[in-house]
Amino acid sequence: MRALTWQGRRDVRVETVPDPVVQEPTDVIVRVTSSGICGSDLHLYEVLGPYLDPGDILGHEPMGVVEETGADVTAVGRGDRVVVPFNISCGDCFMCGQGLQSQCETTQVREYGSGAALFGYTKLYGQVPGGQAELLRVPFGNTLPVKVPHGPPDDRFVYLSDVLPTAWQAVEYAAVPPGGSLTVLGLGPIGDMAARIALHRGAGLVIGVDLVTDRLQRAAARGVHTLDLRIYGKDVGDAVRDLTGGRGTDAVIDAVGMEAHGATAAKAGQWAVGKLPDPAARALMERAGIDCLSALLTAVDAVRRGGTVSVSGVYGGAVDPLPLLKMFDKQLQLRMGQANVRNWVPSILPLLVDDDPLGVDGFATHHLPLEDAPKAYETFQKKADGMVKTLLRP
Numbered sequence: 099m100r101a102l103t104w105q106g107r108r109d110v111r112v113e114t115v116p117d118p119v120v121q122e123p124t125d126v127i128v129r130v131t132s133s134g135i136c137g138s139d140l141h142l143y144e145v146l147g148p149y150l151d152p153g154d155i156l157g158h159e160p161m162g163v164v165e166e167t168g169a170d171v172t173a174v175g176r177g178d179r180v181v182v183p184f185n186i187s188c189g190d191c192f193m194c195g196q197g198l199q200s201q202c203e204t205t206q207v208r209e210y211g212s213g214a215a216l217f218g219y220t221k222l223y224g225q226v227p228g229g230q231a232e233l234l235r236v237p238f239g240n241t242l243p244v245k246v247p248h249g250p251p252d253d254r255f256v257y258l259s260d261v262l263p264t265a266w267q268a269v270e271y272a273a274v275p276p277g278g279s280l281t282v283l284g285l286g287p288i289g290d291m292a293a294r295i296a297l298h299r300g301a302g303l304v305i306g307v308d309l310v311t312d313r314l315q316r317a318a319a320r321g322v323h324t325l326d327l328r329i330y331g332k333d334v335g336d337a338v339r340d341l342t343g344g345r346g347t348d349a350v351i352d353a354v355g356m357e358a359h360g361a362t363a364a365k366a367g368q369w370a371v372g373k374l375p376d377p378a379a380r381a382l383m384e385r386a387g388i389d390c391l392s393a394l395l396t397a398v399d400a401v402r403r404g405g406t407v408s409v410s411g412v413y414g415g416a417v418d419p420l421p422l423l424k425m426f427d428k429q430l431q432l433r434m435g436q437a438n439v440r441n442w443v444p445s446i447l448p449l450l451v452d453d454d455p456l457g458v459d460g461f462a463t464h465h466l467p468l469e470d471a472p473k474a475y476e477t478f479q480k481k482a483d484g485m486v487k488t489l490l491r492p
């Protein structure tokens with residue numbers, strides 16, 4: 099089959115690789131029809147190389163049609179249309195029972211002390227072949243794939259794999275009171291969708307911050323009060339307070355993560371990581387703070403006292419310095435983590451009906467053949483060509 103493989107920093111290639119096969123009686127093989135490119139893939143492309151090997155198949159936002167099932171699979175059959183959650187969870191351990199599928203105890207990557215394995219990610223998350231490929235092996239076939247109806251275009255359902263549950267969890271964790279206020283830092287796919295969900299669920303004011311013109315415009319068109327980071331810079335917190343009677347918003351979502359614009363020391367660390375051989379780079383990442391913390395620090399600043407900071411953006415440094423004095427004094431609540439995809443699907447599915455209140459049908463800015471994936475990664479990283487969300491068509 100054809101698959102998008104990681105080869106090195108800013109080097110991904112579509113190659114011919116062996117087809118996946120059923121290995122366990124509960125496996126299913128899915129023929130992928132659409133597969134998203136995520137901001138998390140950009141971290142693999144730029145910073146997380148020390149935890150990848152050349153040839154690793156990327157992609158964790160796939161949907162498609164079941165092609166083959168193991169002997170014990172009863173929940174789905176050949177021809178069923180399914181979305182595959184990005185975290186690999188068993189569905190019946192203690193953590194899955196708590197709705198904490200991102201912590202699944204069956205797939206936790208204990209070697210690295212990590213939570214549940216993920217498709218198409220690093221060694222820290224199991225190095226499981228991903229879904230930017232023609233075919234994908236999916237374990238736990240009776241509980242993991244989400245069956246969706248035939249008929250509507252893939253765009254209607256594909257975001258159940260990641261964008262929708264991640265944004266939903268971000269809003270849920272933000273715990274905005276009815277009619278309350280929220281700042282969303284970063285208006286990539288996750289921030290954009292989180293803003294849409296917050297407005298849909300009754301937030302009174304959603305402020306969105308980014309530094310890319312078309313991302314700001316796209317959010318503004320849906321009722322978000324936008325602030326351009328290029329104008330406000332370090333004064334985003336002041337601008338947010340100006341809009342909220344001097345207090346700050348009830349909650350802030352960080353939908354930016356470790357590669358935030360604006361932290362030169364950490365950028366230098368990320369540059370060094372990219373130049374060192376893997377073991378040395380891993381040691382640096384494990385002992386130094388390599389994250390650009392500017393978005394997280396803005397979140398701590400812009401949230402009102404007693405408010406909540408909800409972090410969806412992925413961070414990777416082991417010893418990042420945080421302003422604990424300010425966090426303690428402001429009495430903040432901090433919630434974060436990989437999305438527990440399976441947990442939020444029942445809440446989201448009713449919104450993927452005919453009137454499409456979240457606008458998923460028009461959410462993708464690009465639909466491209468899998469063969470164009472390397473160019474798409476480059477364009478997405480540069481935030482060029484109006485690219486916000488790309489769906490690859492294998």
Ligand SMILES: NC(=O)c1ccc[n+]([C@@H]2O[C@H](COP(=O)([O-])OP(=O)(O)OC[C@H]3O[C@@H](n4cnc5c(N)ncnc54)[C@H](O)[C@@H]3O)[C@@H](O)[C@H]2O)c1
Pocket residue numbers: 136137138139140141260264283284285286287288289307308309310313327353354355356357358359360392393409410411412435436437481
């Ligand atoms: N928690 C999860 O389960 C989960 C799932 C998916 C994605 N993510 C993470 O969420 C983050 C966003 O993902 P995405 O797909 O939307 O990616 P993205 O890279 O397209 O979006 C990030 C946005 O933040 C903006 N930005 C950069 N620095 C900023 C700053 N200082 N202040 C405000 N905005 C800034 C960028 O211009 C960009 O639009 C990534 O870190 C990704 O890894 C987490």
Ligand SMILES: [Zn+2]
Pocket residue numbers: 135136137138139158159184260261
């Ligand atoms: Zn993703």
Ligand SMILES: [Zn+2]
Pocket residue numbers: 187188189190191192193194201202203204205
């Ligand atoms: Zn489990």
